[in-house]
Each structure stands twice: as C-alpha cells, then as structure tokens.
Amino acid sequence: MKYAVIDRGDTLSKQLANQFIQHANSKGLQHNQQEPNIVISIGGDGTLLKAFHKYISQIDHISFVGVHTGHLGFYADWKADELELLLEKMCTIEPTIVKYPIANIELVTKSGTFHYSALNEFTLKSVDNTMVAQVNINGEQFEMFRGDGIVISTPSGSTAYNKSLGGSIVHPSIESLQITELASINNLVYRTLGSSVLLPKHHYCDIISMKQQRVQVSVDHVSTMFNDVVSIKCFVSDQKVQFARYRPFPFWNRVRNAFIGIDSIT
Numbered sequence: 001m002k003y004a005v006i007d008r009g010d011t012l013s014k015q016l017a018n019q020f021i022q023h024a025n026s027k028g029l030q031h032n033q034q035e036p037n038i039v040i041s042i043g044g045d046g047t048l049l050k051a052f053h054k055y056i057s058q059i060d061h062i063s064f065v066g067v068h069t070g071h072l073g074f075y076a077d078w079k080a081d082e083l084e085l086l087l088e089k090m091c092t093i094e095p096t097i098v099k100y101p102i103a104n105i106e107l108v109t110k111s112g113t114f115h116y117s118a119l120n121e122f123t124l125k126s127v128d129n130t131m132v133a134q135v136n137i138n139g140e141q142f143e144m145f146r147g148d149g150i151v152i153s154t155p156s157g158s159t160a161y162n163k164s165l166g167g168s169i170v171h172p173s174i175e176s177l178q179i180t181e182l183a184s185i186n187n188l189v190y191r192t193l194g195s196s197v198l199l200p201k202h203h204y205c206d207i208i209s210m211k212q213q214r215v216q217v218s219v220d221h222v223s224t225m226f227n228d229v230v231s232i233k234c235f236v237s238d239q240k241v242q243f244a245r246y247r248p249f250p251f252w253n254r255v256r257n258a259f260i261g262i263d264s265i266t
C-alpha cells in the first residue's frame with residue numbers, strides 16, 4: 001500500500017503527520033506523496049478539501065482517510081489519539097470503500113472556458129452590487145435571480161455552507177446537486193423560488209450572467225474574482241470521491257453528533 005499524508009500545517013497536525021509516517025514505514029507501508037493509493041488527511045474537513053484538490057487528477061485511484069485534530073468531522077472520522085488504531089487496521093483489514101458524488105462546473109468567460117470539480121460546493125457571489133443571473137434547468141429558463149449569490153452543493157457539502165443557508169441535508173448516496181439562494185430579492189417586481197432545489201444526476205443547471213458584473217467564484221475553499229463571466233454549467237460528475245472506511249461511521253450519526261450532540265438526546 002502506498003500512502004501520502006497531508007496535514008493542516010499547524011504544530012499538532014504536523015507532529016501527528018510525522019508520527020504517522022514513522023510508524024507506517026516501520027510497519028512496511030510505502031510513503032509516496034506523488035502516487036498514493038491512500039491519502040491520510042490530518043487536520044479537519046477543510047484539510048480534506050485541500051487534499052481532494054491536490055489529488056484531483058488521480059481521484060479514481062485514491063481513497064481518502066480523514067483524521068481530525070479537533071472534534072470529529074464529516075470527512076475526518078478518526079481522532080488524533082486514534083492514529084495507532086487506524087494504522088493497525090490499515091495493516092490488518094481491507095477497508096470498505098464508500099463513494100460520494102462530486103460536482104462539475106464549466107465556467108465560460110469572455111477570455112476562456114474553465115473546468116472545476118467541487119467536493120463541497122460551488123459558490124457564485126456578487127462583489128459590488130446585486131447579482132443578476134438567469135437560472136436555467138435542463139436548458140429551459142427557470143427563474144431570474146437577483147441577490148447576493150447562488151450556492152450549488154454536493155450531498156456531502158450539504159452539511160457545510162448549504163446548511164447555513166437553510167438548505168436540506170442530503171445523504172451522499174443520493175447522486176444530486178442542491179441549488180441554494182444567497183439573499184435573493186423577492187418583492188412585487190422580482191421573484192425567485194425561495195426554496196432550495198435538488199437536481200438529480202441526469203439534470204443540469206446553467207447560470208447565465210445578465211450584466212457586466214464582478215463576481216467571486218468559489219470552488220470549495222478556493223475563490224477567484226471574475227468580471228467577464230458569461231455562463232456556468234453545473235452537473236453531477238461521473239467521477240466520485242472515495243473514502244476508505246476501516247470502521248463504520250454512518251452519515252446520520254455524523255449529522256447528529258455535529259449538529260445535535262449525543263448528550264442532548266434523552
């Protein structure tokens with residue numbers, strides 16, 4: 001097994017990464033940062049997002065394992081004090097590979113076309129004034145959006161930015177994308193649906209810029225400013241991200257633990 005380690009960069013995560021590498025090598029695992037089969041992300045969910053983007057060109061051949069140096073996360077399901085246990089399991093059992101959908105984005109600007117993949121979400125935000133964009137679903141006009149922006153999230157990203165915006169939490173076995181509004185203007189003149197919308201895998205959505213406007217385009221944690229966006233197509237990717245599970249940790253348990261807490265259940 002060839003493994004790579006990505007850490008958050010803080011002292012604890014770096015220490016744990018060094019410790020993991022030392023112990024893994026002594027057990028005969030091969031450290032290979034360039035072409036790993038397994039990527040161990042040490043830090044938090046944000047660290048796993050970075051690891052995903054670092055290895056995006058190899059994701060068909062890589063499985064991720066997340067270690068959280070704080071509370072357990074959505075992508076990071078091992079705690080800092082469980083590194084030895086994780087290593088033992090890696091050396092003795094075959095993991096279950098779970099696959100989560102990711103989003104593909106085709107961004108057309110006056111200066112070229114760009115392709116991105118997102119693990120959590122893609123966000124389009126106004127910078128100066130109200131953003132105006134036509135939203136099409138499957139090639140037909142759905143609504144004219146006016147407001148702060150639009151978030152298109154994956155099922156596993158539904159617990160992140162999407163949740164803060166009142167979007168639904170979607171189980172990652174449902175191959176879909178969720179469109180959520182950021183402060184849409186709704187009055188007698190302007191109207192959007194207001195609810196978030198879930199698109200199945202065989203549907204797609206286009207966001208068409210309706211004026212010369214400066215927008216911030218974010219793909220997970222990476223943001224870029226554009227002033228010449230023409231349109232953006234969003235659809236569920238044919239590729240999936242893979243996680244190696246050495247023990248079960250059901251999605252709804254993560255949701256409960258993160259947002260409700262076990263102690264509050266009586």
Ligand code: NAP
Pocket residue numbers: 043044045046047049073074075120121156157158159160161162164220221
């Ligand atoms: P960040 O500080 O790395 O992340 C913000 C928070 O989101 C962190 O607590 C992170 O957990 C958590 N998180 C990341 N992925 C998650 C997931 N799938 N489910 C639940 N929580 C998740 O911020 P960033 O670098 O700007 O952007 C990374 C992500 O932050 C974005 O993809 C977006 O989803 C989220 N975000 C949320 C809001 C909001 O809720 N208002 C605003 C902007 C961005 P860890 O502490 O474990 O890393």
